[in-house]
């Protein structure tokens with residue numbers, strides 16, 4: 001199946017990428033620019049979470065290495081190894097912490113400058129390029145300004161807003177905007193690719209609001225469904241100040257629990273591997289010195305793990321807030337009798353009841369309280385404080 005098959009509901013972007021990969025193959029074959037300027041050396045993929053930014057970047061990287069003239073057949077050795085992240089000329093930067101540091105970026109830029117071992121292209125895929133530190137951004141900019149002839153940079157960011165990517169980097173890149181895929185397209189891919197029953201797929205696609213990965217998780221994982229239900233129960237639990245604080249604690253703890261299940265195994269495996277590599281427990285000559293160096297490296301690893309866990313908690317909390325915002329949006333569209341579908345079909349009744357009780361203005365204030373909370377956390381306000389303030393505003397309306 002084509003490497004572009006998983007780009008759900010993105011026909012225009014796929015067309016652009018197909019043309020680029022075909023031109024790139026002509027360049028490899030000796031043409032000056034592949035004929036029509038369809039190929040360029042730096043790309044930015046933008047779109048809301050789950051729209052497939054990294055899927056698109058990976059698909060283009062695969063098509064560039066495809067042995068069938070850049071078709072992106074999905075079947076040849078080139079396509080396979082890129083999709084499996086084992087191709088020697090394609091590197092993926094996936095930030096696990098809150099930011100991508102300058103040292104990581106410098107090392108990457110250096111390696112990306114060497115000639116492609118497979119004779120085609122060197123590709124660097126940077127997921128979450130909005131998390132580049134300023135220094136890392138500058139290191140990357142230098143490489144993008146004077147790119148080696150066969151090196152391609154593929155950046156993924158939520159938008160081209162200066163908060164997400166520097167204006168100078170953006171000005172050197174071609175932008176491929178991805179849209180939030182329609183629920184029907186997401187449901188279709190869950191059925192076709194993952195073998196999920198059509199009813200469940202349709203429900204999960206709507207509940208996930210166009211986020212393909214989240215839709216799949218909701219369809220497959222009962223715990224993810226349980227966490228979502230708990231979040232959607234919040235509005236009807238807010239009956240007093242005390243209940244607001246309880247709901248805030250519960251929401252934060254759920255996000256922490258979700259982050260912990262994702263990483264705790266990983267953390268201890270990493271630590272054990274590092275200890276073993278450092279020869280912990282050695283008693284020979286030089287062991288004391290080695291242990292002092294080892295302590296530094298263990299500390300570094302702990303720092304990295306902590307940053308990764310903080311990021312993961314924030315992502316989990318943000319997902320919960322997006323679900324909650326959609327509930328108030330449902331109340332609003334139900335109250336205004338707007339001709340659009342509700343996001344959460346399973347709480348449509350509660351949304352209708354709330355619409356009968358609240359004025360549109362007070363519903364809108366509640367929706368804004370959720371959005372303000374997301375923004376505050378993004379600006380580094382302590383999550384507990386931001387969520388408590390939000391709960392009080394949701395209660396008062």
Ligand SMILES: [Zn+2]
Pocket residue numbers: 065066067068071072073074075076077078079080
């Ligand atoms: Zn191929």
